[in-house]
Amino acid sequence: MDNGRGGAISGSLVLDAEGLTKLAAGDPRATNPFEASRRLGGQVVTAASTLTEVLRGGPRDAAIHRVLKKVTIVPIDSDRARAAGELLGQAGLAGHRCALDALLATVALGQPAPVVLLTSDFDDMARLTADPERSKRQRIKVVRI
Helix, strand or coil, X not given: CECCCXXXXXXXXXXXXXXXXXHHCCCHHHHHHXXXXXXXXXXXXXXXXXXXXXXXXXXXXXXXHHHHCCCEEECCCHHHHHHHXXXXXXXXXXXHHXXXXXXXXXXXXXXXXXXXXXECCHHHHHHHHCCCCCCHHHCCEEEEX
């Protein structure tokens, strides 16, 4: 991962469903930041709820399972669920799709900085992870994948 000034840094890489799927498929837009994060001692995480979006219980899940062996899966408990609901309210978002995004946003917001979030839903995730109380350098960098 990069700190935006050309220097490599360690931190947290957070993957949404598309990030996991692209990583499992070997897409460089996911594999490059994944490898950089691991090489620099950063952690790669996703929310347990994201598994609902990517696993279907068949042989096609094998590639996802291989990737998940290298990813920390953050459990979703009642505190995180409540926080996700509050994020939805603050961002003015609603609906099932947004609820899953909000759960992942709580995971991203809880990771050690710097945090890069790979997502296919750039606009909503940027809204959900916007934290004006953090300095610009500590805010989550949302990257469209």
